[in-house]
Amino acid sequence: MIKDFVKGLWRENPVFVQVLGMCPTLAVTTKCVFGLSMGLATTFVIVSSVVVISTIRKLVPEQVRIPMFTVIIATFVTAADYFLKANFFEISKALGPYIPLIVVNCVILGRAEAFASKHGVARSFLDAFGMGIGFTCALVVLGAVREVLGAGTVFGYPVMWEGFTNWIVMVMPAGAFITLGLLVGVFNIVDKRVKSK
Amino acid sequence: MPGDNIKKIFENTIVKVIVALAIVGAVSGATLVFVYNYAMPKILVNIARETEKGIKNIFPEAAEINDSEIKGLYDIADDTGKIVGYAFLAEGNGYQGTIKLISGIDANATQLKGMEVLESQETPGLGAEITTKKFKSQFINLSITHPIEYLKNRKPEKDYQIEAITGATISSRAVVNILNKRVEEIRKELKK
Numbered sequence: 001m002i003k004d005f006v007k008g009l010w011r012e013n014p015v016f017v018q019v020l021g022m023c024p025t026l027a028v029t030t031k032c033v034f035g036l037s038m039g040l041a042t043t044f045v046i047v048s049s050v051v052v053i054s055t056i057r058k059l060v061p062e063q064v065r066i067p068m069f070t071v072i073i074a075t076f077v078t079a080a081d082y083f084l085k086a087n088f089f090e091i092s093k094a095l096g097p098y099i100p101l102i103v104v105n106c107v108i109l110g111r112a113e114a115f116a117s118k119h120g121v122a123r124s125f126l127d128a129f130g131m132g133i134g135f136t137c138a139l140v141v142l143g144a145v146r147e148v149l150g151a152g153t154v155f156g157y158p159v160m161w162e163g164f165t166n167w168i169v170m171v172m173p174a175g176a177f178i179t180l181g182l183l184v185g186v187f188n189i190v191d192k193r194v195k196s197k
Numbered sequence: 198m199p200g201d202n203i204k205k206i207f208e209n210t211i212v213k214v215i216v217a218l219a220i221v222g223a224v225s226g227a228t229l230v231f232v233y234n235y236a237m238p239k240i241l242v243n244i245a246r247e248t249e250k251g252i253k254n255i256f257p258e259a260a261e262i263n264d265s266e267i268k269g270l271y272d273i274a275d276d277t278g279k280i281v282g283y284a285f286l287a288e289g290n291g292y293q294g295t296i297k298l299i300s301g302i303d304a305n306a307t308q309l310k311g312m313e314v315l316e317s318q319e320t321p322g323l324g325a326e327i328t329t330k331k332f333k334s335q336f337i338n339l340s341i342t343h344p345i346e347y348l349k350n351r352k353p354e355k356d357y358q359i360e361a362i363t364g365a366t367i368s369s370r371a372v373v374n375i376l377n378k379r380v381e382e383i384r385k386e387l388k389k
Binding site (some may be wrong): 030059060061063064067068071072074075078079082083085086087089093096150151166168171172 | 210213214217218221222225228229232233235236237239240243247294316318320321322323
Protein backbone atom coordinates (compact mmCIF):
# COMPACT_ATOMS: atom_id res chain seq x y z
CA MET A 1 0.00 0.00 0.00
CA ILE A 2 2.86 2.37 0.71
CA LYS A 3 3.77 1.98 -2.95
CA ASP A 4 0.52 3.73 -3.88
CA PHE A 5 1.78 6.80 -2.03
CA VAL A 6 5.42 6.76 -3.10
CA LYS A 7 4.88 6.34 -6.82
CA GLY A 8 3.39 9.84 -7.15
CA LEU A 9 6.54 11.37 -5.68
CA TRP A 10 9.01 9.99 -8.18
CA ARG A 11 8.31 7.06 -10.48
CA GLU A 12 4.96 8.43 -11.68
CA ASN A 13 5.46 12.10 -10.78
CA PRO A 14 2.55 13.96 -12.40
CA VAL A 15 4.72 16.80 -13.73
CA PHE A 16 8.11 15.28 -14.55
CA VAL A 17 7.00 11.83 -15.71
CA GLN A 18 3.36 11.99 -16.73
CA VAL A 19 3.73 15.63 -17.90
CA LEU A 20 0.13 16.34 -16.86
CA GLY A 21 -1.43 19.51 -15.50
CA MET A 22 0.85 21.76 -17.52
CA CYS A 23 -1.39 24.83 -17.39
CA PRO A 24 -0.88 25.66 -13.68
CA THR A 25 2.66 24.24 -13.79
CA LEU A 26 3.75 26.75 -16.40
CA ALA A 27 1.53 29.66 -15.48
CA VAL A 28 1.87 30.18 -11.73
CA THR A 29 5.46 29.15 -10.98
CA THR A 30 6.93 32.64 -11.25
CA LYS A 31 7.50 32.52 -7.48
CA CYS A 32 7.99 29.75 -4.94
CA VAL A 33 5.07 30.82 -2.81
CA PHE A 34 2.68 30.71 -5.79
CA GLY A 35 3.86 27.21 -6.70
CA LEU A 36 3.43 26.07 -3.11
CA SER A 37 -0.07 27.56 -2.80
CA MET A 38 -1.19 26.11 -6.11
CA GLY A 39 0.29 22.72 -5.18
CA LEU A 40 -1.41 22.63 -1.79
CA ALA A 41 -4.76 23.76 -3.21
CA THR A 42 -4.51 21.04 -5.86
CA THR A 43 -3.53 18.46 -3.23
CA PHE A 44 -6.58 19.39 -1.16
CA VAL A 45 -8.87 19.09 -4.18
CA ILE A 46 -7.41 15.82 -5.45
CA VAL A 47 -7.44 14.10 -2.02
CA SER A 48 -10.98 15.19 -1.10
CA SER A 49 -12.47 14.41 -4.52
CA VAL A 50 -10.78 11.04 -4.76
CA VAL A 51 -11.99 10.01 -1.28
CA VAL A 52 -15.58 10.92 -2.19
CA ILE A 53 -15.35 9.29 -5.59
CA SER A 54 -13.91 6.02 -4.34
CA THR A 55 -16.56 5.92 -1.60
CA ILE A 56 -19.45 6.22 -4.03
CA ARG A 57 -17.78 4.41 -6.93
CA LYS A 58 -20.20 1.46 -6.87
CA LEU A 59 -23.27 3.72 -6.99
CA VAL A 60 -22.11 5.76 -9.97
CA PRO A 61 -23.84 4.83 -13.24
CA GLU A 62 -21.10 4.26 -15.77
CA GLN A 63 -22.65 6.48 -18.45
CA VAL A 64 -22.43 9.64 -16.33
CA ARG A 65 -19.31 9.01 -14.28
CA ILE A 66 -17.31 11.82 -15.90
CA PRO A 67 -19.98 14.51 -15.30
CA MET A 68 -20.39 13.27 -11.73
CA PHE A 69 -16.65 13.31 -11.07
CA THR A 70 -16.45 16.80 -12.56
CA VAL A 71 -19.22 18.11 -10.30
CA ILE A 72 -17.49 16.64 -7.24
CA ILE A 73 -14.13 18.09 -8.24
CA ALA A 74 -15.70 21.47 -9.04
CA THR A 75 -17.33 21.58 -5.60
CA PHE A 76 -13.99 21.15 -3.85
CA VAL A 77 -12.29 23.63 -6.17
CA THR A 78 -14.91 26.27 -5.40
CA ALA A 79 -14.50 25.60 -1.69
CA ALA A 80 -10.70 25.98 -2.00
CA ASP A 81 -11.12 29.19 -4.00
CA TYR A 82 -13.40 30.78 -1.38
CA PHE A 83 -11.12 29.63 1.42
CA LEU A 84 -8.09 31.27 -0.19
CA LYS A 85 -10.03 34.47 -0.92
CA ALA A 86 -11.18 34.64 2.69
CA ASN A 87 -7.88 33.81 4.40
CA PHE A 88 -5.05 34.41 1.92
CA PHE A 89 -6.37 37.34 -0.07
CA GLU A 90 -3.02 38.43 -1.58
CA ILE A 91 -2.13 34.93 -2.80
CA SER A 92 -5.61 34.40 -4.17
CA LYS A 93 -5.34 37.67 -6.11
CA ALA A 94 -1.94 36.72 -7.51
CA LEU A 95 -3.11 33.27 -8.63
CA GLY A 96 -6.22 34.83 -10.13
CA PRO A 97 -8.15 32.52 -12.44
CA TYR A 98 -5.75 29.61 -11.98
CA ILE A 99 -7.41 28.45 -8.75
CA PRO A 100 -10.87 27.97 -10.36
CA LEU A 101 -9.03 26.35 -13.27
CA ILE A 102 -7.94 23.46 -11.01
CA VAL A 103 -11.28 21.97 -12.13
CA VAL A 104 -9.76 21.17 -15.51
CA ASN A 105 -6.43 19.95 -14.14
CA CYS A 106 -6.16 16.55 -15.79
CA VAL A 107 -4.08 15.10 -12.92
CA ILE A 108 -7.23 15.12 -10.79
CA LEU A 109 -9.71 13.65 -13.25
CA GLY A 110 -6.95 11.26 -14.28
CA ARG A 111 -6.56 9.87 -10.75
CA ALA A 112 -10.34 9.74 -10.30
CA GLU A 113 -10.81 7.82 -13.52
CA ALA A 114 -7.68 5.64 -13.50
CA PHE A 115 -7.44 4.82 -9.80
CA ALA A 116 -10.23 5.96 -7.46
CA SER A 117 -13.07 4.53 -9.55
CA LYS A 118 -11.45 1.09 -9.32
CA HIS A 119 -9.88 0.97 -5.84
CA GLY A 120 -10.95 1.29 -2.22
CA VAL A 121 -10.90 4.48 -0.16
CA ALA A 122 -7.61 3.85 1.68
CA ARG A 123 -5.55 3.06 -1.41
CA SER A 124 -7.17 5.87 -3.40
CA PHE A 125 -6.39 8.30 -0.61
CA LEU A 126 -2.71 7.31 -0.56
CA ASP A 127 -2.50 7.44 -4.33
CA ALA A 128 -4.07 10.91 -4.47
CA PHE A 129 -1.98 12.20 -1.58
CA GLY A 130 1.23 11.00 -3.25
CA MET A 131 0.25 12.60 -6.54
CA GLY A 132 -0.66 15.84 -4.77
CA ILE A 133 2.65 16.02 -2.90
CA GLY A 134 4.56 15.08 -6.06
CA PHE A 135 2.78 17.85 -7.95
CA THR A 136 3.45 20.36 -5.15
CA CYS A 137 7.17 19.49 -4.99
CA ALA A 138 7.51 19.86 -8.75
CA LEU A 139 5.83 23.28 -8.67
CA VAL A 140 7.98 24.49 -5.77
CA VAL A 141 11.21 23.38 -7.49
CA LEU A 142 10.12 25.05 -10.71
CA GLY A 143 9.14 28.18 -8.78
CA ALA A 144 12.45 28.19 -6.91
CA VAL A 145 14.57 28.06 -10.08
CA ARG A 146 12.50 30.78 -11.75
CA GLU A 147 12.38 33.01 -8.69
CA VAL A 148 16.13 32.77 -7.99
CA LEU A 149 17.12 33.61 -11.55
CA GLY A 150 14.23 35.93 -12.34
CA ALA A 151 14.02 37.95 -9.15
CA GLY A 152 17.06 36.91 -7.07
CA THR A 153 14.93 35.70 -4.17
CA VAL A 154 13.53 32.48 -2.66
CA PHE A 155 10.17 32.78 -0.88
CA GLY A 156 10.78 36.54 -1.04
CA TYR A 157 14.19 36.45 0.71
CA PRO A 158 17.09 37.79 -1.35
CA VAL A 159 19.68 35.06 -1.99
CA MET A 160 21.78 36.44 -4.84
CA TRP A 161 24.77 38.72 -4.51
CA GLU A 162 24.43 42.48 -4.74
CA GLY A 163 24.30 43.77 -8.30
CA PHE A 164 22.79 40.55 -9.64
CA THR A 165 20.81 41.32 -12.77
CA ASN A 166 17.42 39.61 -12.79
CA TRP A 167 16.82 37.39 -15.80
CA ILE A 168 13.43 38.75 -16.74
CA VAL A 169 12.91 35.95 -19.24
CA MET A 170 12.68 33.47 -16.34
CA VAL A 171 9.51 35.05 -14.95
CA MET A 172 7.99 35.32 -18.42
CA PRO A 173 6.19 32.39 -20.10
CA ALA A 174 9.34 31.44 -22.04
CA GLY A 175 11.21 30.93 -18.77
CA ALA A 176 8.57 28.43 -17.68
CA PHE A 177 9.16 26.27 -20.76
CA ILE A 178 12.95 26.53 -20.54
CA THR A 179 13.00 25.61 -16.85
CA LEU A 180 10.51 22.77 -17.22
CA GLY A 181 12.44 21.30 -20.14
CA LEU A 182 15.74 21.41 -18.26
CA LEU A 183 14.19 19.98 -15.10
CA VAL A 184 12.59 17.07 -16.98
CA GLY A 185 16.02 16.41 -18.50
CA VAL A 186 17.77 16.47 -15.13
CA PHE A 187 15.03 14.26 -13.72
CA ASN A 188 15.60 11.67 -16.45
CA ILE A 189 19.39 11.67 -15.98
CA VAL A 190 19.05 11.14 -12.22
CA ASP A 191 16.38 8.51 -12.78
CA LYS A 192 18.61 6.54 -15.17
CA ARG A 193 21.61 6.72 -12.82
CA VAL A 194 19.47 5.45 -9.93
CA LYS A 195 18.04 2.61 -12.00
CA SER A 196 21.37 1.44 -13.44
CA LYS A 197 22.81 1.08 -9.94
CA MET B 198 -47.59 -6.58 -8.40
CA PRO B 199 -47.03 -2.80 -7.98
CA GLY B 200 -43.67 -3.44 -6.31
CA ASP B 201 -42.31 -4.98 -9.49
CA ASN B 202 -43.22 -1.87 -11.41
CA ILE B 203 -41.27 0.34 -9.06
CA LYS B 204 -38.33 -2.04 -9.26
CA LYS B 205 -38.49 -1.89 -13.05
CA ILE B 206 -38.44 1.89 -13.03
CA PHE B 207 -35.25 1.92 -10.96
CA GLU B 208 -33.61 -0.62 -13.23
CA ASN B 209 -34.18 1.80 -16.05
CA THR B 210 -30.82 3.40 -16.89
CA ILE B 211 -32.19 6.83 -17.66
CA VAL B 212 -33.88 7.09 -14.28
CA LYS B 213 -30.72 5.87 -12.56
CA VAL B 214 -28.64 8.45 -14.38
CA ILE B 215 -31.03 11.28 -13.57
CA VAL B 216 -31.31 10.34 -9.90
CA ALA B 217 -27.52 10.00 -9.54
CA LEU B 218 -26.81 13.37 -11.15
CA ALA B 219 -29.58 15.08 -9.18
CA ILE B 220 -28.23 13.77 -5.88
CA VAL B 221 -24.64 14.78 -6.64
CA GLY B 222 -25.80 18.22 -7.77
CA ALA B 223 -27.95 18.78 -4.69
CA VAL B 224 -25.27 17.67 -2.23
CA SER B 225 -22.66 19.78 -3.98
CA GLY B 226 -24.96 22.82 -3.98
CA ALA B 227 -25.73 22.40 -0.29
CA THR B 228 -22.02 22.09 0.55
CA LEU B 229 -21.22 25.27 -1.33
CA VAL B 230 -23.92 27.18 0.55
CA PHE B 231 -22.04 26.48 3.77
CA VAL B 232 -18.70 27.43 2.24
CA TYR B 233 -20.19 30.63 0.85
CA ASN B 234 -21.75 31.62 4.17
CA TYR B 235 -18.44 31.06 5.92
CA ALA B 236 -16.21 32.82 3.39
CA MET B 237 -18.24 35.70 1.94
CA PRO B 238 -18.21 38.01 5.00
CA LYS B 239 -14.45 37.55 5.26
CA ILE B 240 -13.95 38.24 1.56
CA LEU B 241 -15.98 41.46 1.79
CA VAL B 242 -13.86 42.58 4.76
CA ASN B 243 -10.70 41.86 2.74
CA ILE B 244 -11.93 43.93 -0.21
CA ALA B 245 -13.01 46.81 2.03
CA ARG B 246 -9.66 46.76 3.84
CA GLU B 247 -7.77 46.87 0.57
CA THR B 248 -9.83 49.81 -0.71
CA GLU B 249 -9.30 51.67 2.56
CA LYS B 250 -5.55 51.06 2.44
CA GLY B 251 -5.43 52.46 -1.10
CA ILE B 252 -7.43 55.52 -0.09
CA LYS B 253 -5.18 56.16 2.92
CA ASN B 254 -2.15 56.11 0.62
CA ILE B 255 -3.73 58.67 -1.68
CA PHE B 256 -5.24 60.84 1.07
CA PRO B 257 -2.94 60.56 4.11
CA GLU B 258 -5.10 63.17 5.88
CA ALA B 259 -8.28 61.09 5.43
CA ALA B 260 -10.12 60.65 8.72
CA GLU B 261 -13.49 59.57 7.38
CA ILE B 262 -14.37 57.63 4.26
CA ASN B 263 -18.03 57.51 3.27
CA ASP B 264 -19.94 56.40 0.23
CA SER B 265 -20.73 59.51 -1.78
CA GLU B 266 -24.16 60.45 -3.11
CA ILE B 267 -22.73 59.87 -6.54
CA LYS B 268 -22.50 56.16 -7.21
CA GLY B 269 -18.97 54.74 -7.18
CA LEU B 270 -17.42 57.71 -5.38
CA TYR B 271 -16.12 57.89 -1.83
CA ASP B 272 -16.26 61.17 0.09
CA ILE B 273 -13.00 61.77 1.89
CA ALA B 274 -13.15 64.03 4.93
CA ASP B 275 -10.29 65.20 7.16
CA ASP B 276 -10.54 65.21 10.97
CA THR B 277 -12.48 68.49 10.98
CA GLY B 278 -15.13 66.89 8.79
CA LYS B 279 -14.30 68.99 5.74
CA ILE B 280 -14.47 67.18 2.38
CA VAL B 281 -10.91 67.11 1.02
CA GLY B 282 -11.63 65.06 -2.08
CA TYR B 283 -13.20 62.05 -3.66
CA ALA B 284 -11.77 58.58 -4.22
CA PHE B 285 -12.91 56.19 -6.91
CA LEU B 286 -12.16 52.83 -8.45
CA ALA B 287 -11.39 52.50 -12.14
CA GLU B 288 -10.56 49.59 -14.35
CA GLY B 289 -9.75 48.81 -17.95
CA ASN B 290 -7.65 46.67 -20.20
CA GLY B 291 -3.91 46.58 -19.72
CA TYR B 292 -1.29 44.84 -21.84
CA GLN B 293 -2.35 41.55 -20.25
CA GLY B 294 -5.68 41.28 -18.49
CA THR B 295 -7.48 43.92 -16.51
CA ILE B 296 -5.85 46.71 -14.54
CA LYS B 297 -7.79 47.82 -11.46
CA LEU B 298 -6.88 51.16 -9.95
CA ILE B 299 -7.95 53.28 -7.07
CA SER B 300 -7.45 56.99 -7.39
CA GLY B 301 -8.64 60.24 -5.94
CA ILE B 302 -9.27 63.86 -6.89
CA ASP B 303 -9.36 67.02 -4.81
CA ALA B 304 -12.64 68.65 -3.76
CA ASN B 305 -12.60 71.06 -6.72
CA ALA B 306 -11.98 68.22 -9.19
CA THR B 307 -8.98 69.99 -10.71
CA GLN B 308 -6.18 67.73 -9.52
CA LEU B 309 -5.50 64.03 -9.18
CA LYS B 310 -4.33 63.22 -5.66
CA GLY B 311 -2.58 59.99 -6.56
CA MET B 312 -3.09 56.50 -7.90
CA GLU B 313 -2.68 52.98 -6.54
CA VAL B 314 -2.80 49.74 -8.53
CA LEU B 315 -5.08 47.17 -6.90
CA GLU B 316 -4.84 44.46 -9.51
CA SER B 317 -2.78 43.94 -12.64
CA GLN B 318 -1.17 41.16 -14.63
CA GLU B 319 1.36 43.24 -16.52
CA THR B 320 4.70 41.80 -17.61
CA PRO B 321 7.03 41.46 -14.62
CA GLY B 322 9.98 43.81 -14.90
CA LEU B 323 8.35 45.91 -17.62
CA GLY B 324 4.63 46.69 -17.41
CA ALA B 325 4.53 45.74 -13.75
CA GLU B 326 6.60 48.88 -13.13
CA ILE B 327 3.27 50.75 -13.04
CA THR B 328 3.09 49.60 -9.42
CA THR B 329 6.39 51.25 -8.48
CA LYS B 330 6.58 54.46 -6.51
CA LYS B 331 8.53 56.13 -9.29
CA PHE B 332 5.65 55.76 -11.72
CA LYS B 333 2.81 56.24 -9.25
CA SER B 334 4.23 59.44 -7.74
CA GLN B 335 3.86 61.16 -11.12
CA PHE B 336 0.10 61.12 -10.59
CA ILE B 337 0.22 63.11 -7.36
CA ASN B 338 -1.18 66.60 -7.93
CA LEU B 339 -1.49 66.01 -11.67
CA SER B 340 -3.81 68.53 -13.32
CA ILE B 341 -7.00 67.02 -14.72
CA THR B 342 -8.58 70.10 -16.27
CA HIS B 343 -6.92 68.79 -19.44
CA PRO B 344 -6.83 65.04 -20.30
CA ILE B 345 -3.66 63.38 -18.98
CA GLU B 346 -0.97 62.84 -21.60
CA TYR B 347 2.04 60.54 -21.57
CA LEU B 348 5.44 61.26 -23.09
CA LYS B 349 7.97 58.71 -24.28
CA ASN B 350 11.52 59.10 -22.98
CA ARG B 351 10.95 62.79 -22.24
CA LYS B 352 10.45 64.58 -18.99
CA PRO B 353 6.94 66.04 -18.58
CA GLU B 354 6.68 69.75 -19.45
CA LYS B 355 3.06 70.52 -18.60
CA ASP B 356 1.26 69.77 -15.35
CA TYR B 357 -1.03 67.24 -17.05
CA GLN B 358 1.79 65.12 -18.48
CA ILE B 359 3.60 62.06 -17.21
CA GLU B 360 6.57 60.12 -18.49
CA ALA B 361 5.76 56.62 -19.77
CA ILE B 362 7.80 53.65 -18.55
CA THR B 363 10.56 52.77 -21.01
CA GLY B 364 9.62 49.49 -22.71
CA ALA B 365 6.12 49.52 -21.32
CA THR B 366 4.32 52.24 -23.24
CA ILE B 367 1.19 50.11 -23.57
CA SER B 368 0.86 49.59 -19.82
CA SER B 369 1.54 53.28 -19.15
CA ARG B 370 -1.00 54.30 -21.78
CA ALA B 371 -3.54 51.87 -20.30
CA VAL B 372 -3.27 53.53 -16.89
CA VAL B 373 -3.60 57.00 -18.43
CA ASN B 374 -6.61 55.98 -20.53
CA ILE B 375 -8.37 54.27 -17.62
CA LEU B 376 -7.92 57.40 -15.48
CA ASN B 377 -8.90 59.86 -18.24
CA LYS B 378 -12.11 58.02 -18.97
CA ARG B 379 -13.16 57.72 -15.35
CA VAL B 380 -12.10 61.27 -14.42
CA GLU B 381 -14.15 62.70 -17.25
CA GLU B 382 -17.24 60.78 -16.09
CA ILE B 383 -16.72 61.95 -12.53
CA ARG B 384 -16.15 65.59 -13.46
CA LYS B 385 -19.42 65.52 -15.41
CA GLU B 386 -21.26 64.00 -12.45
CA LEU B 387 -19.81 66.51 -10.01
CA LYS B 388 -20.79 69.49 -12.17
CA LYS B 389 -24.46 68.56 -12.04
